[in-house]
Amino acid sequence: MAVTKEEVAEAIYEIVKEYQGKKKFKASDLTKAMIQKYGEAEVDKKLCKAAIRILMDSGRCVYTYFGGSFIELPPEEGVER
Amino acid sequence: MATERRTDIGPPNYQNFLPSVIKKNYGKWKYHEILRPGVMVHVAESGDKLFTVRAGSPRLMSIHRIRKFADLADKYCDGHLRFTSRNNVEFLLTDDSKIDALIADLKELGHPVGGIGNAISNIVHTQGWVHCHSAATDASGIVKAVMDDLHEYFTGKEMPGKLRIALACCLNMCGAVHCSDIAILGIHRRPPRILGGLNKVCEIPNVIASCPTAAIRPATVEGQATVEIDEENCMFCANCFSVCPALPMADALNDGVSIWVGGKVSNARSEPTFSKLAIPFLPNNPPRWPEVVEAVRNIVEVWHKNARNFERMGEFINRIGWPRFFKLTGIEFQKEHIDDFKYAGLSYKRSVQLRH
Amino acid sequence: MAEPGKNGTPMLDELEKGPWPSFVTQIKEAAEKNKMSKALLSLLERSYHERIGHWKHGGIVGVMGYGGGVIGRYSDLPEEYPDIAHFHTLRVNMPTGWFYTSDALRTICDIWERHGSGLTNMHGSTGDIILLGTTTDELEPTFAELTANDFDLGGSGSDMRTPSACVGPARCEWACYDTLALAYDLTQTFQDELHRPAFPYKFKFKCAGCPNDCVASIARADMSIIGTWRDEIQIDQKEVKAAEEAGLNIQRDVCNLCPTKCIEWDGKKLEIDDENCVKCMHCINTMPKALRPGKDRGATILLGAKAPIVEGALLSSVLVPFTKIEPPYEELKDMVERIWDFWSEHGKNRERVGELMQRVGLGNFLEAIEVEPTPEMLAHPRENPYVFYEEYYEEGDEEEEEEEE
Numbered sequence: 001m002a003v004t005k006e007e008v009a010e011a012i013y014e015i016v017k018e019y020q021g022k023k024k025f026k027a028s029d030l031t032k033a034m035i036q037k038y039g040e041a042e043v044d045k046k047l048c049k050a051a052i053r054i055l056m057d058s059g060r061c062v063y064t065y066f067g068g069s070f071i072e073l074p075p076e077e078g079v080e081r
Numbered sequence: 082m083a084t085e086r087r088t089d090i091g092p093p094n095y096q097n098f099l100p101s102v103i104k105k106n107y108g109k110w111k112y113h114e115i116l117r118p119g120v121m122v123h124v125a126e127s128g129d130k131l132f133t134v135r136a137g138s139p140r141l142m143s144i145h146r147i148r149k150f151a152d153l154a155d156k157y158c159d160g161h162l163r164f165t166s167r168n169n170v171e172f173l174l175t176d177d178s179k180i181d182a183l184i185a186d187l188k189e190l191g192h193p194v195g196g197i198g199n200a201i202s203n204i205v206h207t208q209g210w211v212h213c214h215s216a217a218t219d220a221s222g223i224v225k226a227v228m229d230d231l232h233e234y235f236t237g238k239e240m241p242g243k244l245r246i247a248l249a250c251c252l253n254m255c256g257a258v259h260c261s262d263i264a265i266l267g268i269h270r271r272p273p274r275i276l277g278g279l280n281k282v283c284e285i286p287n288v289i290a291s292c293p294t295a296a297i298r299p300a301t302v303e304g305q306a307t308v309e310i311d312e313e314n315c316m317f318c319a320n321c322f323s324v325c326p327a328l329p330m331a332d333a334l335n336d337g338v339s340i341w342v343g344g345k346v347s348n349a350r351s352e353p354t355f356s357k358l359a360i361p362f363l364p365n366n367p368p369r370w371p372e373v374v375e376a377v378r379n380i381v382e383v384w385h386k387n388a389r390n391f392e393r394m395g396e397f398i399n400r401i402g403w404p405r406f407f408k409l410t411g412i413e414f415q416k417e418h419i420d421d422f423k424y425a426g427l428s429y430k431r432s433v434q435l436r437h
Numbered sequence: 438m439a440e441p442g443k444n445g446t447p448m449l450d451e452l453e454k455g456p457w458p459s460f461v462t463q464i465k466e467a468a469e470k471n472k473m474s475k476a477l478l479s480l481l482e483r484s485y486h487e488r489i490g491h492w493k494h495g496g497i498v499g500v501m502g503y504g505g506g507v508i509g510r511y512s513d514l515p516e517e518y519p520d521i522a523h524f525h526t527l528r529v530n531m532p533t534g535w536f537y538t539s540d541a542l543r544t545i546c547d548i549w550e551r552h553g554s555g556l557t558n559m560h561g562s563t564g565d566i567i568l569l570g571t572t573t574d575e576l577e578p579t580f581a582e583l584t585a586n587d588f589d590l591g592g593s594g595s596d597m598r599t600p601s602a603c604v605g606p607a608r609c610e611w612a613c614y615d616t617l618a619l620a621y622d623l624t625q626t627f628q629d630e631l632h633r634p635a636f637p638y639k640f641k642f643k644c645a646g647c648p649n650d651c652v653a654s655i656a657r658a659d660m661s662i663i664g665t666w667r668d669e670i671q672i673d674q675k676e677v678k679a680a681e682e683a684g685l686n687i688q689r690d691v692c693n694l695c696p697t698k699c700i701e702w703d704g705k706k707l708e709i710d711d712e713n714c715v716k717c718m719h720c721i722n723t724m725p726k727a728l729r730p731g732k733d734r735g736a737t738i739l740l741g742a743k744a745p746i747v748e749g750a751l752l753s754s755v756l757v758p759f760t761k762i763e764p765p766y767e768e769l770k771d772m773v774e775r776i777w778d779f780w781s782e783h784g785k786n787r788e789r790v791g792e793l794m795q796r797v798g799l800g801n802f803l804e805a806i807e808v809e810p811t812p813e814m815l816a817h818p819r820e821n822p823y824v825f826y827e828e829y830y831e832e833g834d835e836e837e838e839e840e841e842e
Contacts, residue, residue: 024284026595027635028781045778053633056502063504065496066283067291067324068786069594069634075497087584088502089628092530092599095617098538099607108606108615112726123608131608141460141569143467143474144546144555151539151546162542164535164559166603166652173608191458207562210484211460211477212510212526212569214492219484221460222452229455254744255562260656260752287786293747320747320787326494333488346656348648348663349719350694353655353752367485368448390690391719423749 003042008034008051016061016071024070027052100161102131102175118237119194120180132174134183136192137203137228137235140168141211141221149190157183167203167245169196193236199243201234201381206248207255209267214326215319216250217267217336218365224248226369227265227377234381241388241397244381245345252318260344262384262394263377264356270335272315273328280306283325291324316422338363338373342380342406343395351396357403359410361417376412383409402436446478448485467555473570474554476520480512491518498525498573500580504634506590507576523572524554527579528565528591530599533621534607535560544586552579562657563641564601565591589628596634600624600642603651611721612646613664613734614762620644622766636777637784637793647730648718654742654753659790660773661739661753662762666731669711670720676727677707691720735761738769740776741791751791754799758813775806798825 012030019025025033031048052071055061062074099107106125113123116132123131150170154162157179163171170192172183184194196202204227207213209220227246234240247258250267258264279285288308289297296314300307308328319330340363344356359380363372380394387409388397398406407414420428452461464481467474480491495509508526515522532541549555549568552575558567566588571579580590591599600623603609605616623642624631630640643654646664654661681687687702699713700720707727709720721728738760739753760768776790779802784793794802803810812818 024287026637026786027633028637031635045781049629049633049635052635053502056504056633059501062497063499063594063634065504065509065594066326066494067287067320068638069504069596086501086581088589089632090584090587090589091625091628091631092532092589092621093541093587095533095536095621098532098536098541103607108612110606110608110610112610112729114725123610133608137458138559139458139460139463140558140560141463142557142559143463144549144557145466146463147542147546147557147559151542154537154539154542160539162537162539163604164531164537166535166564166601168559170559191462193456193458205562208558210481210490210492212492212524213490214494214510216490216492222485225452225455225457225459225461228457232456235457249744252745254746254750257562257653257657257744259744259750260653290785291747291787318746323746324787331489336488344656346650346653348650348715348717349722350696350717353650355750355752365488367488368451391694391723 003038003047005047005050005054008038008043008047009054011037012048012051012071013055013060016055016073020073024064024066024072026068026070030071098161100131100159100173100175102129103173105129106131115198118200119184119197121197122177130175130177132177132180133197134172134174134180134187134194135165135196136170136172136187136194137196138164138168138170138192139221139225140203140206146190153183153186153190156186165203167196167205169203193232195236199240200237201231201240201244201246203235204228204246204248204265205256205258205261207250209250213250215253215322215330217269217331218250218338219367220248220250220256220267222367223265223338223370223373226371226374230374230378231381240385242391242393243347244384244394246377253323258341259355260346260353261356262342262345263380264341264344265373265377266339266341268337268339268362269317269319269330269332270337270362271330271332272310272312272317273319273322273330275307275310276327276329277307278305279308279325279327282327288321288325288328291321293318293320297321333365337365338370340373340376340380343393343398345393345395347393350391351393351399354395356395358418359406360412361415379410405436446482449478449482464556470550471555472520473524474556476518477524477554477556477570480514480518480521492524495523495525498523498576500576500590503590503632505592505594505596505632508593510570521570524570525573525576526570527553527568527576527583528561528563528593528599529568529583530589530591530624531560531564531566531601533600533602533624534604534617535564536607545583545588548579548582548586552582561591563591563598564652565599590632592631592634592639594634595636595638596632596640597627597630597636598639598641599631600644601652602644603646605644605646609646610725611649611664611718611730613666613730614646614662614736616644616646616662616664618764619662619762619766622764623770626770630777636781638787638789640777640790648716649722655739656742656752657744658742658753659740660776661742662736662769663739664730664734664736664762665716665759666734667759668731668733670709670714670731671729672707672709673727674706677702677724678705680724680727685723687724691723694719735759738772741789741794743789743791747787748792748795751789751795753791754794755814756808758811772806772808779805 300309340360341356498509554570602616602620643658738757
């Protein structure tokens with residue numbers, strides 16, 4: 001595959017950033033968006049998983065939980081959001 | 082820090098925690114016998130014996146108490162113990178001459194021994210007011226009060242069969258109480274309040290989609306996007322609150338407890354089945370919930386007195402019929418007993434096989 | 438409000454009375470040395486007076502890189518109870534089967550003494566060790582110490598939860614497969630699914646060694662793996678007689694309670710029509726010395742149990758009537774992956790696999806995960822005649838088909 005996991009990670013980050021505070025995405029939403037963006041020949045679920053892991057392990061994104069797990073930018077911590 | 086970080090290692094391998102008698106006889110047990118309340122022996126093909134002493138625990142335990150358990154394990158069991166799926170502690174011995182001393186030490190520490198065979202075992206339960214954001218009642222407090230009252234059934238009073246009690250402090254049922262002989266379930270009865278600024282905390286389409294009866298609709302209040310709730314269609318599941326913290330359900334005036342009966346998970350004799358509603362509502366009456374304690378005892382006693390050998394609560398009720406269950410227990414039958422959700426029709430009586 | 442030592446905890450004190458061990462005593466024991474537990478005592482006393490909880494959602498805390506294992510919790514009265522303004526829970530993988538050495542228990546206690554409230558649940562509903570209450574700042578240090586001592590976090594949110602198992606072959610003669618080995622293997626194989634939520638909602642495995650189902654898998658696990666056998670129950674006729682002599686009424690309490698009436702006792706010999714035995718365990722439970730499960734052992738795999746939220750509670754239903762359960766469990770894991778793929782693709786937010794199975798229909802679900810339908814999956818065939826046939830013939834179709842052949 002020509003697309004690298006780092007590139008996919010950047011593309012995912014851009015989506016999350018753009019919609020931060022407007023829409024929450026699950027891992028599967030982002031995977032579907034990437035497959036749509038790059039095509040099934042270029043990107044598969046495994047690659048997206050690896051890309052999400054890059055974002056998580058670097059702390060650029062975090063998992064949040066609101067009746068389901070979502071991927072978001074690290075929020076300012078506090079009781080009220 | 083990132084380079085040192087260990088992740089994804091899973092739990093320690095259980096094999097390192099097994100006593101040597103188990104390692105030696107793993108998968109080669111022949112039979113077991115209950116020697117007395119809370120004590121059983123497993124006999125291996127090899128002839129080796131493993132004695133288990135089961136003690137009740139409050140589940141919520143301090144590290145100081147757990148260390149005391151560790152000390153007892155060192156003193157009597159070569160440092161080995163386990164916990165059960167119902168939050169009991171089990172001490173595993175190879176020398177039966179130590180059993181009496183262990184039981185005495187456990188009693189001294191305040192932990193009754195029992196819960197094996199035809200007994201009321203520990204009550205599986207949830208966090209309640211100790212730690213949960215969606216609780217409609219406390220968990221530990223009711224469990225303590227009910228187990229105080231039913232204590233004798235844990236420690237050895239003879240019973241027709243097994244009886245399993247579980248408690249969940251709301252419909253999320255972290256304690257999956259829905260298949261218990263007796264289930265104590267916290268319930269809300271007031272539709273969620275809608276806090277201001279909801280649209281800043283929650284995605285409105287998600288909130289609307291979360292309602293299983295489609296009772297939540299988009300609305301605009303003072304120029305702000307929010308939701309409105311068709312209160313007639315709210316059945317207080319609190320799924321919307323799980324998705325959106327701006328829709329709190331808890332309400333001191335309306336929250337309380339319901340009692341369900343006749344469920345089981347074991348396949349023995351009859352198939353696994355859900356518990357059914359016995360008492361729609363009892364008040365939250367801390368610290369000891371006397372109404373709940375009395376209701377549970379009443380149901381236990383009716384079963385205890387009338388059930389045949391080995392009959393679980395649900396099997397007993399199936400034999401005598403639900404009308405007679407209500408009569409024997411003196412529980413008032415109400416409209417709330419009739420299901421009105423998805424598969425309600427399946428619970429209607431469709432025959433004239435009635436006892437008059 | 439009520440501060441222990443000031444106004445005391447009169448309501449909670451009531452719950453230190455009586456014979457059953459008291460959770461209040463436990464909180465007090467911890468409170469002697471820990472200010473969080475002390476504050477918890479006050480706040481709980483207040484809840485008892487007000488008849489309402491004082492905890493809030495906290496959906497944003499965790500340890501770096503993981504999306505599960507930490508339940509964020511905040512008091513709604515942070516100014517009055519600053520010591521428990523944060524009171525997060527860590528879920529820690531229990532050793533499979535809940536076996537411990539005293540050293541392992543002490544290790545956990547020591548870590549939790551340094552970093553948290555000193556309160557635990559042994560264990561949580563899914564089976565994890567629950568470390569109850571700490572601050573956001575303590576999460577990473579606690580995690581570091583846990584992993585340094587070979588413990589890891591469990592799941593929360595839309596991920597796999599720590600698989601649990603009954604005591605199995607470690608101490609039960611009825612274990613029809615090695616529940617501990619399977620649960621441990623699944624836990625290790627699916628570490629990513631456990632720690633990085635990527636599903637529509639939670640997914641639980643529970644491994645029960647026999648149809649008594651001591652881990653309640655049929656009620657509580659999305660995938661319930663329940664041990665069973667497919668040959669003859671092993672009978673020791675001498676022990677049957679001994680059981681009767683010891684006072685068991687075999688006709689009344691064993692034969693008459695057999696769900697398929699496939700067991701007969703003439704006072705000398707116990708006979709079982711094994712072809713009609715549904716492996717309910719009753720006779721074996723009743724005479725553990727005389728009867729044992731058969732030798733050709735394996736498991737029934739069932740799918741879909743859950744509590745009421747959202748669409749109503751479900752029990753698991755049969756997916757694979759019988760299969761051998763042997764390492765490396767490839768067939769089982771392949772099927773799990775196919776189920777997760779389909780669910781991840783089609784499941785709605787917060788839709789459990791059992792709900793999805795009902796929404797799309799079991800027949801379609803089976804097709805999607807490449808499992809052949811069998812009559813064992815149903816209590817009975819359909820009663821309603823509204824069948825969704827997917828294709829129909831047009832005039833002339835038959836000839837075309839023949840031509841193709």
